[in-house]
Amino acid sequence: MTPGASPQALLDVRALSKAFGGLRAVDAVSLAVHEGEILGLLGPNGSGKTTLFNLIAGDLAPDAGEIYFAGRPITRYAPSRRAALGIVRTFQLVRALLNLTVLDNVLVARLYGREPAPSVSRARAEARRCLEIAGLDDRAGRPAARLPLADRKKLEIARALAARPRLLLLDEPAAGLDQREVDALLSLVRGARAEGITLMIVEHNMRVVHALCDRVVVLSAGRAIAEGTPARVLEHAAVVEVYLGRGDPPVRPLTGPR
Ligand SMILES: Nc1ncnc2c1ncn2[C@@H]1O[C@H](COP(=O)(O)OP(=O)(O)O)[C@@H](O)[C@H]1O
Numbered sequence: 001m002t003p004g005a006s007p008q009a010l011l012d013v014r015a016l017s018k019a020f021g022g023l024r025a026v027d028a029v030s031l032a033v034h035e036g037e038i039l040g041l042l043g044p045n046g047s048g049k050t051t052l053f054n055l056i057a058g059d060l061a062p063d064a065g066e067i068y069f070a071g072r073p074i075t076r077y078a079p080s081r082r083a084a085l086g087i088v089r090t091f092q093l094v095r096a097l098l099n100l101t102v103l104d105n106v107l108v109a110r111l112y113g114r115e116p117a118p119s120v121s122r123a124r125a126e127a128r129r130c131l132e133i134a135g136l137d138d139r140a141g142r143p144a145a146r147l148p149l150a151d152r153k154k155l156e157i158a159r160a161l162a163a164r165p166r167l168l169l170l171d172e173p174a175a176g177l178d179q180r181e182v183d184a185l186l187s188l189v190r191g192a193r194a195e196g197i198t199l200m201i202v203e204h205n206m207r208v209v210h211a212l213c214d215r216v217v218v219l220s221a222g223r224a225i226a227e228g229t230p231a232r233v234l235e236h237a238a239v240v241e242v243y244l245g246r247g248d249p250p251v252r253p254l255t256g257p258r
């Protein structure tokens, strides 16, 4: 345990900052994610959510601040080393290997992720289990390229699950999904949590946020401006202002579940 690191936090982000030229995309953000928790990360487009994920996963290096994972300072670790510790992320735009089948996409992740399966047959069995959790088991043999968007998003999550995450970062998993598809996503995420995975979710869909998140953090122009339970935070005047003050709000915090 590193002196000063929060003993309960699986992820502890301290005063993390990242600028692009003069733009402070992430500005002195501090937050903690506790083991077993689902933390929502909210904020309008451009508020720094994806940049924060990039910093946590190691795809970007911060200008300042520290990141601790399970008490270990990982701020300068490469993405592969963070993945080996169990930090796995999905992308806002799906990145499946389109020329492979659904099962092979997950199999690859199971063979090359953290704690790779000891044999291909074991990996295949475990990959099938990830497809089951993701609700894709009946499409295992299909080329990934032929999947509709909702199934590609499930595949992205199945691949992430196959990498055995301790902390799974989901970037807008419900974007573009209809109501029924969102319901499937909710059970998928609950299934992941039941497997012992801690989650951080960027999401604009308030039904998803209310249904899943134990706690949310709201970003505005790179700064964390509010933190608490979804119900409390979404009543918060400053949060409503952030969303409603910018034409085209991505969420309707006052109307509740859609
Ligand atoms: N690689 C980059 N180079 C320059 N500017 C970037 C880059 N990535 C993000 N930004 C800018 O940083 C800000 C935060 O972006 P982002 O983290 O993607 O926001 P969000 O995910 O909340 O919509 C935006 O103004 C965006 O244009």
Ligand SMILES: [Mg+2]
Pocket (backbone or CB within 6 Å): 049, 050, 051, 092
């Ligand atoms: Mg984003």
